[in-house]
Amino acid sequence: MEKLASFQALGLSSNILSSLQHKGFEEPTPIQEKVIPLLMCGDKDLIGQAQTGTGKTAAFGLPIIEKIKVNKLTVQALILTPTRELTIQVAEEIHSLSGKKGLKIIPLYGGQSIELQLKHLKKGVHLVVGTPGRILDHLRRKTLKLKHLDFCVLDEADEMLNMGFIDEVETILEYTN
Ligand code: AMP
Numbered sequence: 001m002e003k004l005a006s007f008q009a010l011g012l013s014s015n016i017l018s019s020l021q022h023k024g025f026e027e028p029t030p031i032q033e034k035v036i037p038l039l040m041c042g043d044k045d046l047i048g049q050a051q052t053g054t055g056k057t058a059a060f061g062l063p064i065i066e067k068i069k070v071n072k073l074t075v076q077a078l079i080l081t082p083t084r085e086l087t088i089q090v091a092e093e094i095h096s097l098s099g100k101k102g103l104k105i106i107p108l109y110g111g112q113s114i115e116l117q118l119k120h121l122k123k124g125v126h127l128v129v130g131t132p133g134r135i136l137d138h139l140r141r142k143t144l145k146l147k148h149l150d151f152c153v154l155d156e157a158d159e160m161l162n163m164g165f166i167d168e169v170e171t172i173l174e175y176t177n
Pocket of ligand 1: 025028032052054055056057093
């Protein structure tokens with residue numbers, strides 16, 4: 001674990017440090033170094049800008065994993081992404097970073113059976129990753145409640161706005177606390 005001292009210095013727990021070791025991460029990328037301490041100790045909104053492939057998912061994902069209370073089975077974090085591929089990728093990355101914490105994470109995107117999604121949602125989840133259209137669909141059906149969020153992330157926000165998702169994103173935010 002000595003190798004991971006720079007991650008430890010950012011305030012991450014031993015559970016997370018072992019999943020980082022398992023994934024072969026040795027030191028934080030620049031965006032992780034900047035963002036993780038801010039999200040670990042504060043409740044400020046922030047905008048992170050960095051090239052693709054620079055570790056942005058773990059930059060917001062690691063503090064979210066740390067802050068979620070597993071004994072509370074409510075949706076505590078929402079991550080919106082512009083595409084189904086990114087939704088799946090982000091959900092998998094966060095799952096693999098979460099180690100033994102026992103987080104329930106669900107990807108929600110159009111094109112996947114809504115019944116299957118309903119089944120998982122009924123059992124309760126801590127973290128939802130999804131595309132705006134399908135998230136809004138669940139909110140309108142009242143099969144997803146977002147009144148206990150501690151985190152809301154707009155991943156690739158620029159791309160989401162380029163794709164014309166602004167109205168959906170604003171409507172989704174109206175359903176949140
Ligand atoms: P992302 O920019 O979040 O899509 O991450 C790009 C790739 O880098 C993913 O495969 C991550 O698992 C990996 N990655 C993220 N952070 C680190 C790190 N600190 N050290 C090594 N690999 C990393």
